Amino acid sequence: MDIDAVNALPYEDFVDVFGNVVEKCPIVAAAVWSTRPFASLNALEAAVSEFIDALPESGKEGILRCHPDLAGRDLQRGTLTRESRGEQAQAGLDALEPAEMSRMARLNGEYKERFGFPFVICARMCDKANILQQLSERCRNERAAERARGVEEVKKIGRLRLQGLVLTGSPDKL
Amino acid sequence: MDIDAVNALPYEDFVDVFGNVVEKCPIVAAAVWSTRPFASLNALEAAVSEFIDALPESGKEGILRCHPDLAGRDLQRGTLTRESRGEQAQAGLDALEPAEMSRMARLNGEYKERFGFPFVICARMCDKANILQQLSERCRNERAAERARGVEEVKKIGRLRLQGLVLTGSPDKL
Structure with a gap:
């Protein structure tokens, strides 16, 4: 297009x-x-x-809160959007070992408890080890910095979806 | 609640x-x-x-553009949200005569052509005759006035959904 x-x-x-x-x-x-x-x-x-x-x-x-947890409830229930499902799968988040899964759940919970919004990261630019490391590190940020960081990740995700849609007709085929 | x-x-x-x-x-x-x-x-x-x-x-x-047409494509395809379905039905929009249906489609089209967003009205406060009359009249407004009017209707719709959810547990049971 x-x-x-x-x-x-x-x-x-x-x-x-x-x-x-x-x-x-x-x-x-x-x-x-x-x-x-x-x-x-x-x-x-x-x-x-x-x-x-x-x-x-x-x-x-509000935008951050519209995002699902990584390797969270929506992935397990099959209720992710098509775009998120593809992105989480590309990063290997749909095939975590049980230990990785429980570490991810614990850190997601800590993050949400601390900030009141979920951890958002452009998963297509990461693998699962990298995501776990960044989640662990970003849990220690200040709230305003982390909100700004989350928004930058939203923009990266959006840029890739947009490029995919315009250049290939699909949000995750670039 | x-x-x-x-x-x-x-x-x-x-x-x-x-x-x-x-x-x-x-x-x-x-x-x-x-x-x-x-x-x-x-x-x-x-x-x-x-x-x-x-x-x-x-x-x-943008908010206005997230709204479906009244008695439009989503109603016919069964793809309205639960809330919109209930509200359009309450106003009798799911049981229009063929002549009313084509008048509604024509006016919705004129409205969208003129303003670049759909006609939004709190259907639960109206019946179908009243909706058709207001749609016809509002087609003649200025764009800025009509945007402001649409936003006021969004707030009325939201207020009723909110009251329904908090007071009865359902968005359309008040």
Whole structure:
């Protein structure tokens, strides 16, 4: 799909295609449609990023809270979004050893208890060992720093989903 | 559920319960969780309203674009959210005569063409004749006025869903 095709989409189709670029937040795609036409894929990525930056801090935390735990309840129940399922599988999170699984659950719990939002990381850029290490380290951050870090990870995830959708027609095939 | 029970919900449960108070925008519930504890149901309603007001104008349009057409594609395909299905049925929109149906489709199309977002109205406060009349009239508004009007309707819908959930455990049983 070239950028002219993206710009020609009515909002309903645009939200159908890009509604999960930010996990469970179709409002983001629905909002950036207001700023079309986009000069390029980069401009569309920038529009998503700028919309997130313009949210109040509670809204940024809201975006984080729309994300599932890594190797958590939704993965076990099969209720992940298609995008998250692919990303968690790519990082090997759907095939953890029992010891890794319980370490992940414990650290996810500590993280959520401390910050009031889940640990978000661009899993496609990591493997499971790296994710566990970063989760353990980031548990020790300050809340504001960690909120900002989570938002940067949301943007990385969104960028990859967007590139996948525009360049290959699939959010996880790049 | 009294307000103390609401305030005691972890964010995951809070988003599970209130995630569709604003149609397909769980970010709203996920964001207002940051501002708990709520002194009352009124305070929770006010927090939702304030979060919406704090969004950039594109975000308000984004919220509108997450709403389905009345008596539209999602109703016909059975893909409405549970809340919207109940509300559209209460207003009689699931049992339109063919002439009403085609008038509604034509006016919905004109409205979306003119404004770039769908006609949103708190259907539970209307019957089908009233909805058709308002749709026809609101098609003639200015864009900024109509965006503001749509947002006020989103808040009315949200208030009824919230009251239903807190007072009866169901979004549409009040």
